[in-house]
Amino acid sequence: MDKKNKKKELLILQVLKESDKPLTSARIAERLGLTGYDISERTIRLYLQKMEADGLVSSNGKRGSIITERGLEELDSSWVIDKVGFLSAKIDRMSYMMNFDINSTSGTVVINMTLVEPKIFAENIKYIEKVYYDGYAMGNLLTFLAPGESLNHIIVPEGMIGVGTVCSITLNGVLLKHGIPTTSRFGGLLEIKEKKPVRFVEIIMYDGTSIDPLEVFIRSGMTNYMGAIKTGSGRIGASFREFPAESRDKVEQLAERLKRIGLGGLVGVGMPGQSFLDIPVSEGRVGAIVIGGLNPVSILEENGVRAYSRALAGLIDFNRLFHFREMESRIKQFL
Amino acid sequence: MDKKNKKKELLILQVLKESDKPLTSARIAERLGLTGYDISERTIRLYLQKMEADGLVSSNGKRGSIITERGLEELDSSWVIDKVGFLSAKIDRMSYMMNFDINSTSGTVVINMTLVEPKIFAENIKYIEKVYYDGYAMGNLLTFLAPGESLNHIIVPEGMIGVGTVCSITLNGVLLKHGIPTTSRFGGLLEIKEKKPVRFVEIIMYDGTSIDPLEVFIRSGMTNYMGAIKTGSGRIGASFREFPAESRDKVEQLAERLKRIGLGGLVGVGMPGQSFLDIPVSEGRVGAIVIGGLNPVSILEENGVRAYSRALAGLIDFNRLFHFREMESRIKQFL
DNA sequence: ATCATTAATGGCAATATTGCCATTTTTTTA
DNA sequence: TAAAAAAATGGCAATATTGCCATTAATGAT
Numbered sequence: 001m002d003k004k005n006k007k008k009e010l011l012i013l014q015v016l017k018e019s020d021k022p023l024t025s026a027r028i029a030e031r032l033g034l035t036g037y038d039i040s041e042r043t044i045r046l047y048l049q050k051m052e053a054d055g056l057v058s059s060n061g062k063r064g065s066i067i068t069e070r071g072l073e074e075l076d077s078s079w080v081i082d083k084v085g086f087l088s089a090k091i092d093r094m095s096y097m098m099n100f101d102i103n104s105t106s107g108t109v110v111i112n113m114t115l116v117e118p119k120i121f122a123e124n125i126k127y128i129e130k131v132y133y134d135g136y137a138m139g140n141l142l143t144f145l146a147p148g149e150s151l152n153h154i155i156v157p158e159g160m161i162g163v164g165t166v167c168s169i170t171l172n173g174v175l176l177k178h179g180i181p182t183t184s185r186f187g188g189l190l191e192i193k194e195k196k197p198v199r200f201v202e203i204i205m206y207d208g209t210s211i212d213p214l215e216v217f218i219r220s221g222m223t224n225y226m227g228a229i230k231t232g233s234g235r236i237g238a239s240f241r242e243f244p245a246e247s248r249d250k251v252e253q254l255a256e257r258l259k260r261i262g263l264g265g266l267v268g269v270g271m272p273g274q275s276f277l278d279i280p281v282s283e284g285r286v287g288a289i290v291i292g293g294l295n296p297v298s299i300l301e302e303n304g305v306r307a308y309s310r311a312l313a314g315l316i317d318f319n320r321l322f323h324f325r326e327m328e329s330r331i332k333q334f335l
Numbered sequence: 336m337d338k339k340n341k342k343k344e345l346l347i348l349q350v351l352k353e354s355d356k357p358l359t360s361a362r363i364a365e366r367l368g369l370t371g372y373d374i375s376e377r378t379i380r381l382y383l384q385k386m387e388a389d390g391l392v393s394s395n396g397k398r399g400s401i402i403t404e405r406g407l408e409e410l411d412s413s414w415v416i417d418k419v420g421f422l423s424a425k426i427d428r429m430s431y432m433m434n435f436d437i438n439s440t441s442g443t444v445v446i447n448m449t450l451v452e453p454k455i456f457a458e459n460i461k462y463i464e465k466v467y468y469d470g471y472a473m474g475n476l477l478t479f480l481a482p483g484e485s486l487n488h489i490i491v492p493e494g495m496i497g498v499g500t501v502c503s504i505t506l507n508g509v510l511l512k513h514g515i516p517t518t519s520r521f522g523g524l525l526e527i528k529e530k531k532p533v534r535f536v537e538i539i540m541y542d543g544t545s546i547d548p549l550e551v552f553i554r555s556g557m558t559n560y561m562g563a564i565k566t567g568s569g570r571i572g573a574s575f576r577e578f579p580a581e582s583r584d585k586v587e588q589l590a591e592r593l594k595r596i597g598l599g600g601l602v603g604v605g606m607p608g609q610s611f612l613d614i615p616v617s618e619g620r621v622g623a624i625v626i627g628g629l630n631p632v633s634i635l636e637e638n639g640v641r642a643y644s645r646a647l648a649g650l651i652d653f654n655r656l657f658h659f660r661e662m663e664s665r666i667k668q669f670l
Numbered sequence: 671a672t673c674a675t676t677a678a679t680g681g682c683a684a685t686a687t688t689g690c691c692a693t694t695t696t697t698t699t700a
Numbered sequence: 701t702a703a704a705a706a707a708a709t710g711g712c713a714a715t716a717t718t719g720c721c722a723t724t725a726a727t728g729a730t
Binding site for chain 1: 679
């Protein structure tokens with residue numbers, strides 16, 4: 001029994017470690033549920049008691065428990081895979097950090113960045129516009145970063161510009177601000193036929209990778225946007241998310257509002273507990289497909305340009321973004 | 336309770352479905368354990384009884400149980416993520432299918448295939464030899480497939496050859512024949528300094544991806560073999576495996592024997608329950624790092640050649656393989 | 671500041687899971 | 701082919717987990 005016991009203790013410690021504030025049993029159960037471990041609230045309380053007696057956690061009355069130094073040591077000396085470094089963790093962190101407010105349409109949003117020579121970018125603008133136009137992009141906004149500007153360790157080198165496209169994680173962030181916890185499950189290559197999503201042909205789970213799946217698909221030349229924008233059939237990057245079934249309506253409303261301000265990217269939402277595009281969803285949850293934020297610039301790679309793209313590159317203020325129609329005129333200042 | 340109950344039933348059904356022969360409770364518990372679900376033998380027997388009463392499985396006395404038609408339907412109508420399509424499943428299937436025998440050094444082994452023009456291949460032979468020579472390849476054997484030959488749906492087109500390199504899954508297969516069940520955990524980019532492995536810089540779990548991680552790293556140009564073979568520092572593809580701690584000695588023996596016949600690829604084995612190169616391992620298991628089979632040909636991609644590589648391409652007879660020193664002379668017939 | 675509402679806790683009993691083991695069946699060995 | 705060894709099963713009792721709920725603390729509204 002000891003062994004399995006230990007495992008659950010470590011899972012709880014892990015959750016507590018990742019949170020800065022105290023968590024109650026209900027909260028812990030919820031998070032564990034999201035990660036695929038079903039443990040009842042009650043059981044968690046039992047564990048918390050035992051662990052408090054052992055000095056691994058410290059209870060804060062009814063405000064929840066936090067992990068102690070001893071607890072952290074215990075965690076270090078053990079073998080729970082440290083999900084830090086995995087995409088799922090980065091996603092959680094980023095959506096927590098951004099602070100875009102949908103009412104005032106201000107604040108920061110998460111963007112991806114692509115470094116490319118302005119001249120080459122200018123040559124491909126026609127295609128990129130088409131990607132936005134056909135709705136294969138996250139909304140219709142983007143930004144340019146001038147040479148010398150930096151974002152989160154990445155500095156735009158001389159002779160290049162940074163193209164910042166809105167990351168689809170922005171949606172998670174907005175939902176989170178409205179109390180809806182989103183789980184990003186996987187990024188994949190979505191096959192499009194007659195402008196409609198058919199199925200995912202390749203998949204990489206966010207909790208099993210340290211590099212962004214969409215970056216991967218783009219870099220290895222597996223996407224086919226040229227087809228998507230020309231004939232309506234191709235393969236584009238997309239991401240699968242899940243949220244609680246109760247919030248389905250609210251999600252759709254928020255998505256609609258986001259769309260109006262140029263941040264739309266929701267391809268579709270499934271029905272509670274039902275599989276969506278053959279992707280099964282846990283009970284009490286609904287699935288949704290979100291367009292990949294890097295889509296517009298992946299056209300570059302497809303046309304043989306080795307552009308350096310980085311998903312989840314950092315946060316940027318919403319009012320720095322402009323409509324894709326302005327690309328043509330704005331790029332001139334860098335030529 | 337009903338809900339969780341259901342989940343376990345489905346897990347058991349899933350295991351039974353994947354097996355062609357009847358499985359006993361111990362066998363089922365073992366397999367589930369490997370996939371990360373710890374359920375005791377006894378509990379599984381309890382479930383099997385209930386499920387037999389419901390007509391989902393049919394017991395074969397003490398030889399184990401098999402899934403019935405009803406059981407298959409139940410599984411179809413439910414939402415267990417179908418791991419078919421994921422790499423972990425493919426790996427299991429392949430290592431089960433190959434039948435190389437270490438004593439008679441005969442039988443089939445799993446290979447990866449790369450399609451490339453003979454001329455271009457010939458130009459890069461020097462580098463490829465060095466990869467083998469420095470021990471960054473799986474053993475020192477490979478094979479060529481002539482135009483028109485096919486392997487598992489892939490046909491070598493005219494004007495090209497298929498380069499078959501030994502896949503590291505071959506190791507799993509050999510161990511399996513000797514009763515050692517191996518779990519392939521992830522593929523990653525292994526950083527090499529002064530010819531020694533330092534740490535994994537990127538990771539993709541096999542049970543969370545539908546495309547081979549090493550293929551991904553190679554295609555997106557993240558490897559650095561040129562560095563590895565020239566200065567001793569670089570990034571190469573490698574894979575992390577786990578097996579039961581009891582079999583540690585036997586594994587090392589077998590690996591040694593494989594090495595002697597040209598199929599070596601084991602970089603190192605950890606100690607029981609201890610983390611190895613900062614990768615934590617479950618209790619009662621040991622971790623091991625295995626060289627990526629596609630390594631030799633990834634030099635091509637690094638040198639700007641867009642070669643089409645496919646990991647786990649298929650099975651081929653061991654006696655079709657030749658030593659890498661023969662590349663030079665053997666390639667001539669295709670030029 | 672007070673009261674109503676909401677959320678969290680721990681006790682208790684009902685279930686579920688597991689360890690242990692005697693018994694039976696299968697497999698291996700002599 | 702018979703005997704010995706190994707593996708599998710199901711009964712029973714010990715633990716572990718969970719559902720339910722009365723009690724109590726925190727939060728929000730007036």
